[in-house]
Structures are given as C-alpha cells and as structure tokens.
Amino acid sequence: MASTYGPGGGAKLRCAASSSAAAPARPVKAPRFIQHKKEAFWFYRFISVAYDNVFNPGHFTENMRDDALEPADLYSSHLKVVDVGGGTGFTTLGIVKHVDPENVTLLDQSPHQLEKARQKVALKGVTIMEGDAEDLPFPTDTFDRYVSAGSIEYWPDPQRGIKEAYRVLKFGGTACVIGPVYPTFWLSRFFADMWMLFPQEEEYIEWFKKAGFKDVKLKRIGPKWYRGVRRHGLIIGCSVTGVKRERGDSSLELGPKAEDVSKPVNPITFLFRFLIGTICAAYYVLVPIYMWIKDKIVPKGMPI
Template sequence: MGVLENKARARLFYKYLSKVYDQVNPFIWNEEMRTEALDLFGVEEGDVVLDVGCGTGFATEGLLERTENVHGLDQSVHQLEKAWAKFGKNEQVRFYRGDAERLPFADDTFDALWSSGSIEYWPNPVDALREFRRVVRPGGPVLVVGPNYPKSTVFQRLADAIMLFYDEAEADRMFREAGYDEFEHHFMGPTYSPDIAITTVARVPGAAPEAVETESA
C-alpha cells in the first residue's frame, strides 16, 4: 500500500497541495479530458449527481454545465475551503466533508456519481465502489477516473510506493468485486501522455424504474 493510501497522510498532503492545486492540476487533468469524461458520463439536466473527492471543484465546475443538481464530497477541509470560495457552501453546490468508503447518504439517493482523482488515495477502493453502487439508483452511471499503471519498471516501483495506480485488468477486478456487471474503460491524458488516466464508466445493476414500467406495460 502506498504512503498516501492512508487517510490521515492524504489529508496532511492536501493541506499543503490545496494552496497550488488549481495551478498544478491542469498538467495532469485538464479541461479537454474533463469534457471527454463528461461526454462519456452522459448526465442530463435535472439529474442529481454526487462528485466524490471533489477537491477544489474542478470537476464540479464541469458537472454544473450539465445539471444544476450537483453535490460535492471530500475528506480534506483545505480542499473544500477552495471549493466553497468558488461556489459557496450550500449555494450552487451542496458540499459535505466525508469518506468515500462510508458515504453519509441513504440508498438510491443520486441519479449518477462522478469521482476523478480520488481513488488513488482510498485504502479500500472496492469498499468505496460498493458504496457508490449503494447510493446511486439502479441503472445510473458511476464514473471513476484514476491513474493508469506506468509501463516503466522504475516508475511502477515509484507509483506503488506512493499511491494506488492500476491497469485495466485491476480495474476489471475491482469493479466486478464491487458488484458491477456492466462497465467499460477509456484511457485519456494530455498530448504528452495520452494514457496517463484510466476512466471507467459503470452502470449500477438493476433496471431503471422507467424501464421496468415499460416492460410491465
């Protein structure tokens, strides 16, 4: 387990990173990548969306272009302070301080769930993915963006020492173990490293209520 796959260390890390996060982030996760992921996500106006690991609100900003019903959750109060400065605490977005592995929401609360740049810090990612499945209504999308496993042996050792990096096979294992039957992976990144991120779009098992009504009609 990497040194930052520890919640206390991750909070301390983001206490300092939050000061420069918005300046550093575009080199790894930029607007073009966000738009590509949003198109894959496929949410529509009126959908209620949870952004897990919302950080300073970079993804939140993109989600607000698709729907006004966005909720953000993060474990770092320092990251949330940056997000509050942009959106207000409960104005454009309702924010929560919480843990991805123990979401403070009832079953089937959201139409969709987004999480970018967060999975690499979770000590138990399968537990979090199960939580995502629990709080999203049947048939709803769950999108997770994480760091793709490096190809170089040297960088693999470095990655393993820091945080969770994973390849397509490991993504398959995690999502299957968490109870998802339908999912697909996409690789994306800036021009200098086009496969730096692995984006998984999954569907929560079970037919959406509208589909059930149609079939029974």
C-alpha cells in the same frame, strides 16, 4: 481485446484491457507512503493552496475532464449527481456545465480543498460537505450519477469505495470513476508503488463487476502532449463507468475497513511516510514537464 478509439485517441474498452501488459501485477496492499487517509489529509492541507494552478494542470486539463465525464452521460440538468473526492471542485465544474448546481453534491475528506471549492462562483448552489468515500453519508438508492475523479488512488480499499458507489446509486444510475493507470517503465513504477495506488485497467473492471455493475466500460484519457504514451503511468489516465441494474445495496460481502483513521499513529512513522510520499509526488510533478518537453522536441509522428 475489443476497443474503439474516439476523439483524441481515447479508447473505450468493453472487456478487460491491457494498458500494462509489460508491467507485473501490483498488489493493492503493497506499501504506499502517502496513499493512506491521514497522510493524504495533511498532504492536501499544503498543496490545496496551489492545487488548481500548479499541480492539476500537468495531469488533468479541462479538455481531459470533459472527455472523461462524457461516458457519465450527464444528459439532463435534473439529474441528481454526487462528486466523491471532488476536492477543489475542478471536476464538479465540469458536472455543473450539464446539471443544475442545486442537484449536485460535492464530498471530500479535506476541509482545505473544500474551502477552495466554496470560493468558486460557478459552484454556488452545490451542496459541499466533508465525508469518506468508503462510508458515504447517503441513503441507498439516492443519486442518478456517481462521479469520482482523482480520488481512488487514496482509498485504502478501492473495492469498498466502488461498492459504496453502487449502493448510493438509483436503479439505472451510472458510476464514473476517473483515476490513474499503472506505469510500465521501471522507474515510474517504483515511485508509483511507493506513493499511492495506480491500478491496472483490469483491476478497475474487476472492482466494478464484483460490486454488481453491468455494462462496465473503460475509456483511456491523457494529456495531449503524452501522444498516447502510458509507460510512465498517468495520475489521471482512464474513465471507468458501470450501470446499476438492480435496486438496493450490492450483494458483495466485505470485511472490516482497511484503515481506521480514529486510531493513533506513531508520529515518527507518520513523518517518515509523509516525507517519502512527498518525494514520490515530486517525481510525478516532473513527469508531465518531461513529457511536454519531449513533445516539443521530437518531430510529430515519431514515438516518444
């Protein structure tokens, strides 16, 4: 495995990596109780109130965000950038450090999250709109950069979302997808499987390559208090980039969408899925607290 380690111990993987060698392969279509779009819509209806100040800090700090965006190569203020699944605009705030807000589009399916984004002064000038990551409302060859952070775990069909990233990028454009990594510890693996999609690093690389991306690279990121430990999985654990080397849409052929949000859902089934998913989410609220305490107790230099 070829890899190089940068600041903070992050690794840029130039071929299929193995963060989860000890973990069995995890089917993308395995049951996930809150990963589906309708449950996620209502989940964020409630947590949007405290998302930036309570839920996000344990999993995606400002330093992590800036580290994860570095491979996106936001070198010019004139780049045209789309932030897909941008929610409250936390990642967008990192983008507008480098790119003029007028050149940035923030898209998310949650109006409640987007309302929080609209309240941020630094995002004034950013185009903020509702939309579906698997069916982007933009013409082919539109953007110089595609960014998506903390969204892929809710996509019923990750390959379709990454194919859409390829489509909307211009020739020479770069896609940067920031998302979870799969746990190796059995209990964390159980809650991850029940909750939402925690891909293995190899899966990210495969999705990018199948969509047509070239120069695919993966960079590991994580909270500094984890000391590089990934056995519990990370809700934000890697930054994957690829470059579009041809104009037009991807040649990859896909079938119908995995989830049709227009279809009615049994309310009892919905409530059950939502409650179980929320319990799983609570576990992953406690994990970073547990790791932070271990970091404080266990002497530096010793494994945790």
